[in-house]
Amino acid sequence: MKAKLVITPKKAVLDPQGKTVASALEHLGYAGVAGVRMGKYIEIDLAPGTSAPEAERALNEAARRFLSNPVIEDYRLEIVE
Amino acid sequence: MTSGIQAPRLAILQFPASNCDQDCVHAVRSMGARARMVWHKETSLGDVDAVIVPGGFSYGDALRCGAIARFSPVMQAVSRFAESGGLVLGICNGFQILCEAGLLPGALIRNRDLRFHCEQVFLKTANFDTPFTSGIARDGAPLRIPIAHGEGCYFADAPTLGRLEAGRQILWQYCDAGGALTEAANPNGSVHHIAGIANERFNVAGLMPHPDRAVEGLLGSEDGRAILSGMIASLESRREAAA
Numbered sequence: 001m002k003a004k005l006v007i008t009p010k011k012a013v014l015d016p017q018g019k020t021v022a023s024a025l026e027h028l029g030y031a032g033v034a035g036v037r038m039g040k041y042i043e044i045d046l047a048p049g050t051s052a053p054e055a056e057r058a059l060n061e062a063a064r065r066f067l068s069n070p071v072i073e074d075y076r077l078e079i080v081e
Numbered sequence: 082m083t084s085g086i087q088a089p090r091l092a093i094l095q096f097p098a099s100n101c102d103q104d105c106v107h108a109v110r111s112m113g114a115r116a117r118m119v120w121h122k123e124t125s126l127g128d129v130d131a132v133i134v135p136g137g138f139s140y141g142d143a144l145r146c147g148a149i150a151r152f153s154p155v156m157q158a159v160s161r162f163a164e165s166g167g168l169v170l171g172i173c174n175g176f177q178i179l180c181e182a183g184l185l186p187g188a189l190i191r192n193r194d195l196r197f198h199c200e201q202v203f204l205k206t207a208n209f210d211t212p213f214t215s216g217i218a219r220d221g222a223p224l225r226i227p228i229a230h231g232e233g234c235y236f237a238d239a240p241t242l243g244r245l246e247a248g249r250q251i252l253w254q255y256c257d258a259g260g261a262l263t264e265a266a267n268p269n270g271s272v273h274h275i276a277g278i279a280n281e282r283f284n285v286a287g288l289m290p291h292p293d294r295a296v297e298g299l300l301g302s303e304d305g306r307a308i309l310s311g312m313i314a315s316l317e318s319r320r321e322a323a324a
Contacts, residue, residue: 009190013236014270016195066152069145069181071188072236 001046003059004078007068008039042067052079086324089316090115092129094159094175096150097121101136101172104293109133111296112306114313121153130316131168132159134175136229136291146189146232147178156182168212169285170312173230176277176287184285185278186245187237189230193270197231201301202268202290204276205256208249211279213286216311223260224253224304226290228268233289235271235278245278253277253288 009015015037022036046055056079059067068075093105095118106116119126121139126132139150150156156178163169163184171179179185192198203223206214217224237245245251254274257266262274269289277288292305 012238013190014193014234016191016193016270020195066148067144069148069188071180071186071238072190 001050001052001055002080003044003046003055004080005042005044005059005063005067006039006076006078007042007063007073008037008075010072010074013072039073046079055079086317086320088113088115089130089313089320090117090128091313091316092117092119092126092132094132094134094155095120096137096139096153098139098141099135099137099174101174101291101293104291105133105135105172108293108296108305108309109313112310112313114316119155121150121155124154124158126155126158126162129167130320131170131312132162133293134159134169134171134178134287135293136173136175139174139178142232145177145181146174147181150174150178151182160184163280163285166282166284168312168316170213171285171287172291172293173228173233173289176289177232179285179287185280185287186241187235187275187278189232189289190234190236191232192230192234192268197229198233198268199227199229200268201225201227202276203256203258203260203266204253204290205260205262207251207254208279210249211252211283211286212315213277213279213283213308213312214252215315216309217307223256223258224295224307225302226292226295226305227301228290229294230269230289233271234269235275235289237272242272245275246273248281250279250281250283251275251277252279252286253290 292308295302295305
């Protein structure tokens with residue numbers, strides 16, 4: 001079992017990397033891109049025998065406390081087999 | 082200094098990849114204060130009057146700048162010290178750590194232009210009535226102090242900024258040589274040109290520029306002394322009041 005955590009900058013936060021990538025996409029001719037937000041992806045391997053609800057509870061806490069900074073970032077957590 | 086009262090003692094924290102710890106020790110000693118280096122694994126600060134969280138790249142900036150350092154044993158001691166009213170100053174990475182720890186509001190993110198900036202900047206002091214700014218001449222020119230960071234763009238949401246302004250918690254802002262808050266003088270895109278702030282009680286402050294690197298003419302500027310020596314003088318008066 002794995003946990004997948006996607007962390008993105010909040011809408012109100014400047015994302016100069018995302019902006020640069022968006023303009024590069026445009027220059028490369030990829031039309032239809034309205035915006036890019038650059039974040040982080042964290043994949044966590046869960047130890048055998050860990051229950052999904054328990055992992056979800058613990059990792060939501062870790063995401064709020066440590067893995068993301070709620071002042072500037074949002075996160076999405078997913079537990080997968 | 083009053084006889085019989087020892088010079089104030091400052092704890093200078095040391096994390097893996099701190100790189101301005103020795104600069105801070107040198108700076109405060111050159112101003113007559115005592116300094117004690119405190120390793121990140123220590124659980125107590127010892128008998129100190131103030132704490133400086135120095136610059137560097139603690140834990141290699143893994144995850145986010147300061148994100149791991151804030152959970153170190155010594156930072157738990159710093160939180161208790163700050164709660165009890167002790168003076169804490171975070172410089173550069175130290176500012177990032179104090180924000181991550183929740184001792185200061187907001188966060189520091191990638192510079193607007195994605196570049197690492199290593200240069201002299203000018204700072205306008207926005208509030209002179211704090212232990213960190215009381216040594217700065219009110220009618221003087223802007224302070225000239227170096228920065229060296231890639232993630233110094235200060236961000237806080239609108240309600241937080243409103244509180245910072247109302248509480249006069251913005252201490253320093255990036256300005257030009259004449260003191261004007263121009264866009265060109267803002268090196269990293271910080272909201273409201275914020276270079277440094279304090280908490281509501283004014284016993285915890287942080288700034289991205291390095292006063293510790295501006296304490297001797299040989300280094301290009303002595304303006305950092307006004308910040309650090311003012312802080313030390315306020316510790317002396319606290320000691321005298323307590324004696």
